[in-house]
Amino acid sequence: MSKIEIVNGYKEYIKNKEKIVVLNNINTKFEEGKTYAIMGNSGSGKTTLLNILGTLDVLTSGKMLIDSEEILRLKENEKAYIRMKKIGFIFQEFYLNQYMTVQENIMQPMYINKEYDKTAKKQRTNELIEMMGLSQRKKHYPKELSGGEQQRVAIARALANKPDIILADEPTGNLDKNNEQKIFEILNSLSKNGKCVIIVSHSNVVKKYADIILNLEEGKLK
Amino acid sequence: MNFSTILKLSIQRAIKNRKRNAIILIPLIIIIILILFSITIQYSMQSYVIDIGFNINMRTISGINYTPADYKEIIEKLLFINNIDMIVDQYESRIVAIVTCEKFQNGKTDGKVYETPTNAKTSPEVIKGRKISDDDQYVIIIPDKIYADSNTNRTFENPILEDEYINGEELLGKNIRMKIEGDNKELYKDFKVIGIYDSSKYDDTQTIYIPKTTIKLLNEELGASFSEYYMNVVVDKVENLNEVRNKLTEEGILKKTKIQIDASSDKEVGIEETNFISTTNLNIETLQIIKNIAFFLSVSSFVILIFILVATNVNKTYISATELGVLKIEGYKDKYIQIITIFENIIVCIISFIIAFILYKLLQVIGNFLIDCIIQKETVSLTLYKIREQLFLIKKIPQKINYSIVLIIFSIIILIESINTFFINKRVLKKNISDIIKI
Numbered sequence: 001m002s003k004i005e006i007v008n009g010y011k012e013y014i015k016n017k018e019k020i021v022v023l024n025n026i027n028t029k030f031e032e033g034k035t036y037a038i039m040g041n042s043g044s045g046k047t048t049l050l051n052i053l054g055t056l057d058v059l060t061s062g063k064m065l066i067d068s069e070e071i072l073r074l075k076e077n078e079k080a081y082i083r084m085k086k087i088g089f090i091f092q093e094f095y096l097n098q099y100m101t102v103q104e105n106i107m108q109p110m111y112i113n114k115e116y117d118k119t120a121k122k123q124r125t126n127e128l129i130e131m132m133g134l135s136q137r138k139k140h141y142p143k144e145l146s147g148g149e150q151q152r153v154a155i156a157r158a159l160a161n162k163p164d165i166i167l168a169d170e171p172t173g174n175l176d177k178n179n180e181q182k183i184f185e186i187l188n189s190l191s192k193n194g195k196c197v198i199i200v201s202h203s204n205v206v207k208k209y210a211d212i213i214l215n216l217e218e219g220k221l222k
Numbered sequence: 223m224n225f226s227t228i229l230k231l232s233i234q235r236a237i238k239n240r241k242r243n244a245i246i247l248i249p250l251i252i253i254i255i256l257i258l259f260s261i262t263i264q265y266s267m268q269s270y271v272i273d274i275g276f277n278i279n280m281r282t283i284s285g286i287n288y289t290p291a292d293y294k295e296i297i298e299k300l301l302f303i304n305n306i307d308m309i310v311d312q313y314e315s316r317i318v319a320i321v322t323c324e325k326f327q328n329g330k331t332d333g334k335v336y337e338t339p340t341n342a343k344t345s346p347e348v349i350k351g352r353k354i355s356d357d358d359q360y361v362i363i364i365p366d367k368i369y370a371d372s373n374t375n376r377t378f379e380n381p382i383l384e385d386e387y388i389n390g391e392e393l394l395g396k397n398i399r400m401k402i403e404g405d406n407k408e409l410y411k412d413f414k415v416i417g418i419y420d421s422s423k424y425d426d427t428q429t430i431y432i433p434k435t436t437i438k439l440l441n442e443e444l445g446a447s448f449s450e451y452y453m454n455v456v457v458d459k460v461e462n463l464n465e466v467r468n469k470l471t472e473e474g475i476l477k478k479t480k481i482q483i484d485a486s487s488d489k490e491v492g493i494e495e496t497n498f499i500s501t502t503n504l505n506i507e508t509l510q511i512i513k514n515i516a517f518f519l520s521v522s523s524f525v526i527l528i529f530i531l532v533a534t535n536v537n538k539t540y541i542s543a544t545e546l547g548v549l550k551i552e553g554y555k556d557k558y559i560q561i562i563t564i565f566e567n568i569i570v571c572i573i574s575f576i577i578a579f580i581l582y583k584l585l586q587v588i589g590n591f592l593i594d595c596i597i598q599k600e601t602v603s604l605t606l607y608k609i610r611e612q613l614f615l616i617k618k619i620p621q622k623i624n625y626s627i628v629l630i631i632f633s634i635i636i637l638i639e640s641i642n643t644f645f646i647n648k649r650v651l652k653k654n655i656s657d658i659i660k661i
Contacts, residue, residue, distance in 0.1 A: 047656075048656075051655075056551065056654065056655040056656045057655070058654075077555050077556075080554065080555045080556075082553075083551060083552065083553040084552065091659075095548045099240075099242075100234070100238065104234070108552065109552040111231060112554055112558065157552075
């Protein structure tokens with residue numbers, strides 16, 4: 001069963017009264033248990049596509065379904081619920097809260113999840129910290145961590161509410177080769193555990209870990 | 223999401239993100255201190271003006287001169303002028319001198335006092351005992367604190383120390399023996415203490431109030447003679463002083479000429495004088511001016527405060543836009559983001575207010591200490607002498623703060639901050655999330 005599906009997806013922007021077509025006639029499915037790599041030149045619309053998949057942006061026309069539910073029709077609050085329950089995001093810039101510790105950053109998404117009480121929150125946080133090998137760093141602040149460690153915190157945070165979909169936008173863009181590999185390994189392991197992992201990346205290293213590689217050229221996905 | 227979680231997150235954001243919240247905190251603290259300072263000045267001045275307005279000396283118009291021939295006519299005119307509580311002639315307005323009150327009960331021996339004539343209408347407000355009535359004769363109303371050392375000069379050169387006071391309450395209901403000196407004679411008279419007044423309100427620790435009829439009896443007994451014929455009138459309220467003054471001038475009662483008996487010829491002579499109006503050391507007009515300046519300062523501080531709240535909030539929200547974007551990505555609804563950030567800013571405002579208040583009180587203590595140091599300093603120059611004199615007079619004004627106004631201002635700050643935060647957040651949150659995190 002497909003986790004995410006786009007049907008006749010079309011996205012355009014108006015900039016300086018000029019129409020810019022970013023995505024044109026996108027028809028694709030993303031399934032759970034697989035790692036997808038979306039590649040393409042700079043400005044090809046990869047991030048736009050990822051944002052749309054994550055409900056951070058909307059298609060100009062077409063349909064997008066997550067677990068067979070049509071997203072475009074949903075209200076903002078309903079989309080927020082979907083993001084909380086089903087989607088985890090990872091960014092190139094990490095976007096960690098600098099004034100919160102590793103533990104606090106990871107716990108933040110759990111506050112809006114009614115399934116977690118106080119104990120469950122702590123348990124899940126510790127679980128994720130262990131998983132990411134950050135046990136020695138849980139009381140540290142982001143500025144005290146290396147790039148690789150920060151990205152692992154971001155991944156842990158993305159996994160906080162046990163989402164089925166992981167979207168990663170250039171997750172290794174700010175990392176060295178060593179850390180890059182580690183991150184891709186982690187992401188790949190997530191798909192092995194049944195998650196749908198979609199990675200946007202320039203790096204050729206991602207090809208080693210992706211089950212399916214998609215190229216975005218001139219608004220079309222190949 | 224429950225309230226305690228929201229509060230927890232708000233507190234966490236408020237306390238942990240010190241650098242960002244300092245943008246709001248620091249200017250807010252400075253402005254709140256300014257506002258507190260100006261409110262205190264206004265309220266203290268206003269309270270002081272009201273309090274000292276009770277003081278008979280503050281509402282006395284002196285220098286109504288008469289000749290024995292026109293005495294009756296002047297009295298008749300005065301009776302028709304409204305807002306006059308008491309008329310005293312020279313025989314009723316002062317005894318030649320009351321020098322000491324003797325036999326205080328608590329070990330101190332005497333104190334130098336000054337008498338003020340009074341009647342039932344002008345009798346001072348008492349905190350214990352009763353006021354003077356028109357039937358009373360050898361009774362007095364004394365201050366709650368009396369300066370016991372007759373040698374000590376109650377001026378800025380020798381400020382009062384606490385242990386030199388006698389507690390007036392201990393003398394309530396008892397008799398005090400007073401030594402009254404005339405030109406050629408002295409008397410010892412017993413007066414019953416019937417009431418105690420608040421000396422801080424009346425700005426005096428050495429004035430006693432005696433029925434004016436008693437003063438006349440004492441002057442007669444002393445054989446006192448005065449070289450001038452004059453009257454004083456006591457107005458009911460200090461606000462009515464100008465009105466009564468104008469009326470007296472209109473009626474030709476208040477003139478520029480003073481009538482005096484020439485000692486060599488024993489004849490009445492007229493002397494030109496220009497200023498008969500009684501004044502105080504720090505007069506009411508001055509206090510009103512200071513109060514108005516303080517009011518202007520508080521209004522302008524408040525305007526600046528609103529500007530600061532808006533500007534710093536805009537700044538802070540755009541700095542933290544990425545955070546708001548991340549919260550949205552994590553699935554936080556806009557309303558929760560709004561509530562958390564509004565609470566966060568309210569907490570910052572509360573912290574600012576507390577710090578500002580503590581700092582203000584500290585500055586007050588330091589300021590008072592510095593004023594005392596200047597007052598205590600040996601005079602080295604005329605300028606410093608004048609400064610010390612003014613500081614001494616200013617220091618007499620009790621520092622009061624109107625906590626209701628402070629609470630109102632605090633509530634307004636919270637309200638403005640909340641509304642401000644809401645609208646700025648709304649503007650940010652309605653953008654696409656992908657745009658928010660790039661701000």
